[in-house]
Amino acid sequence: MxxxxxxxxxxxxxxxxxxxxxxxxxxxxxxxxxxxxxxxxxxxxxxxxxxxxxxxxxxxxxxxxxxxxxxxxxxxxxxxxxxxxxxxxxxxxxxxxxxxxxxxxxxxxxxxxxxxLAHFIDDPKPKFPFICLTVSGGHTQLVLVEDYLTMKVIGETMDDAVGEAFDKSAKLLGLPYPGGPLIDKYAKEGNPKAFAFPVSDMPGLNFSFSGIKTAVLYFLRDRLKEDPEFITKNLNDICASVQYTLIKMLMQKLKRAAKEYQINEIAIAGGVSANFGLRNELQLVADIERWNIYIPKFEYxxxxxxxxxxxxxxxxxxxxxxxxxxxxxxxxxx
The missing domain is CATH 3.30.420.40 (ATPase, nucleotide binding domain)
Structure with a gap:
């Protein structure tokens, strides 16, 4: 049956x-x-x-x-x-x-x-053990997956989730909710190194994203005093720079986890895994680190x-x- x-x-x-x-x-x-x-x-x-x-x-x-x-x-x-x-x-x-x-x-x-476990809906499917970077509006976690139902969190955010950092940054730019996908959209046309934002590095494999939200807030406040049209003129570059910084923080911890656990089976999951910039960067890093990577279809x-x-x-x-x-x-x- x-x-x-x-x-x-x-x-x-x-x-x-x-x-x-x-x-x-x-x-x-x-x-x-x-x-x-x-x-x-x-x-x-x-x-x-x-x-x-x-x-x-x-x-x-x-x-x-x-x-x-x-x-x-x-x-x-x-x-x-x-x-x-x-x-x-x-x-x-x-x-x-x-x-x-x-x-x-x-x-x-x-x-x-x-x-x-959305990775097991379609082929190709990761082999155990693998590391999954789970990124969403409410969570940012590095998970060691040993079996279908045996998982261990080896790193997580100490404050805000990366998805929240995307959405809050978008709100500061005057973009409608949900703003994360819009940052990804405008970032495709921008220069990721146009503006520098601080990259936090928590001890071990943990993350922190509250600092970049504050940095974006003060950055925009100061620039708008000089030029009220600053956001309109530089929207693509701002989005690209914010996204570049957030992805850099994610990837530095993912690389550290892969090295520490000596695992080259790497997956990403959660709403932010639909981000084009993250998917593209993961592929670039995978080519260098010789990872086997797994990314669910957008609908999953x-x-x-x-x-x-x-x-x-x-x-x-x-x-x-x-x-x-x-x-x-x-x-x-x-």
């Missing part, structure tokens, strides 16, 4: 559902929330309300387009955390109710673990249910099921 799993992702501002059958992703339905754009960031209460509106249609489409009847489902998986508590509650509540009604197991998934970089489904498949094989008393964890550790 086939293992068919319905997976639900609702950790932040993407409502997503996917169906996986014997380890093969059949679909990946995503409803994006545009309500946050005018606020310059995700508003938790609005996010949870949007999940309530989107969840049933998204799940209905995922099941219908999979060609699998709900009676053929083997389990229901959901994101337990980390994420916004209100958003997580919507997904967890539906998953528990649906699993109970069908009399099938419930599988809780760590959102960050799922980002890493940002929050999505396919990665939740992939993680659920491995947990199902390992018979790791949850009880109906499970609750979400906003600050869940890997």
């Amino acid at each position: 086939k293992i068919n799993i319905l997976a639900i992702e609702s950790s932040c501002d993407e409502t997503s559902a996917a169906v996986i059958s014997d380890g093969k992703i059949l679909n990946n339905i995503i409803a994006t929330q545009s309500v946050h754009e005018k606020y310059g960031g995700v508003v938790p209460e609005l996010a949870s309300r949007a999940h309530q509106l989107h969840l049933i249609p998204v799940i209905h489409e995922a099941i219908q387009s999979s060609g699998i009847d709900k009676s053929q489902l083997s389990a229901v998986a959901f994101t337990k955390g980390p994420g916004l508590m209100g958003s997580l509650l919507v997904g967890v509540s539906f998953a528990k109710s649906f699993a109970y009604a069908l009399g099938i197991p419930l599988i809780e998934i760590n959102h960050m673990q799922a980002h890493i 970089c940002t929050d999505n249910a396919a990665m939740i489904a992939m993680a659920a498949h491995f947990k199902y094989l390992n018979k790791e099921f949850s009880g109906l008393d499970v609750v979400p964890e906003a600050r869940m550790k890997l």
Whole structure:
């Protein structure tokens, strides 16, 4: 009998559902929330309300387009955390109710673990052990991946995530939310060494990105005093310089981790792994360091249910099921 799993992702501002059958992703339905754009960031209460509106249609489409009847489902998986508590509650509540009604197991998934396991959706797939740089709006981690369900954080940010640094810098430049992709877009046409920003170097394999946000703030304040049109005239160069600095900080730690653990299987995951500049730099460094690198398709970089489904498949094989008393964890550790 086939293992068919319905997976639900609702950790932040993407409502997503996917169906996986014997380890093969059949679909990946995503409803994006545009309500946050005018606020310059995700508003938790609005996010949870949007999940309530989107969840049933998204799940209905995922099941219908999979060609699998709900009676053929083997389990229901959901994101337990980390994420916004209100958003997580919507997904967890539906998953528990649906699993109970069908009399099938419930599988809780760590959102960050799922980002890493997105690498096993398509070929080529990394070999164990490998190091994964997981970069998003809420997290920046270096993870030693020893097996599908055995992972260890070997480095992480001590303050802000790199995705937040991208978005906050974009906001200072007057760019709409989400600003990270826009910095990447304008950076393609700019000079990455036009302006110098400080590169922080925390001890060991940890990161710090709060300093560059402050540096960008003061840099723009001083330049705008001299020329009110400074941003407009130099937008591409500013974006390129900010992005160059952030990527440099990521890569210096990734190279250090690869050398320390003597591993040449290297992966990136999370929303920021969709960044063109990061992907390009990773390839350049890989050619020099002789790494085998793995980058998910764009649709599996940002929050999505396919990665939740992939993680659920491995947990199902390992018979790791949850009880109906499970609750979400906003600050869940890997």
